[in-house]
Amino acid sequence: MTYNRTIHRDTVRPEWVDYNGHLRDAFYMLIFSLATDAFMDRIGLDDAGRTSRGRSLFTLEAHINYLHEIKEGTAVRVEASVLAFDAKRVHLYMEMFADEGTEPIAASEQMLLHVDTTNGAKSAAFDADIAGRIEAMFRDAPKEARYAGRVIGLPSGPRTASASTGAKPA
């Protein structure tokens, strides 16, 4: 079974842009966060599912690459795939596109933890039906996740301005 990888559509809102009229870095992350809500809906952890099961997903860690600037009013869509998962965690990979573009304007990978919220927030194994939906997405994931697995750093580690190599930015 294949599924539609587009899990979220939005439009850049006036309150999300900076002094230059461009989408501020943190609001790319908000769009990815809303996409993660949509991912929860898709696997059965929508609002009703979270309440009845007493479960939720927490973000442990995230990485984001900013690839292109966009302006207020731009329509965006987010495509998602599951890179990996275990009993309690999902490694989610997302790319954001502007309008009907095919080159991503941003990418994010996130590690999400499944928690039992009935008594504080303790990590818990996925229910079988939810694990089944995650596994279906995992089996259908594209082979390539271009911006996953990255480490932030300058090409040759710390140095001073006077020792610049003049390397091009990534």
Place this chain on the structure above:
Amino acid sequence: MTYNRTIHRDTVRPEWVDYNGHLRDAFYMLIFSLATDAFMDRIGLDDAGRTSRGRSLFTLEAHINYLHEIKEGTAVRVEASVLAFDAKRVHLYMEMFADEGTEPIAASEQMLLHVDTTNGAKSAAFDADIAGRIEAMFRDAPKEARYAGRVIGLPSGPRTASASTGAKPA
């Protein structure tokens, strides 16, 4: 010369919390983004400096670790240090603390690119006075950056729920 590493203070606002009353993941990133604005002020790229020089900083890439939940009304502070830099880029490391706590509730590293905004946005070398301020922060940075250099992934790569190791979350 040592400097005060606290570059930003804020309070968790009502519009930043999720359905559980906790600070939503993307708004930790907004607080770090506001801290990056404060970093720009500190090195001489405040609003007046950006306008008169025709320069700005763009975020190329960011990584964030979510360590503790916090609720609406919590006071937070961000401490920043420069891990590395070259002629055009700064590798900034930040930790966020709640109230007067000494254990971080979140950490973020970011790669920032210096751009000339007078004709589009082309990467450009830092002016000497700005490079000097960045270098002073770099020389004063603590030796340890606990959450820098991380890669997102499950301990033994992709697997299915049935093959779970039962490993504890990080």
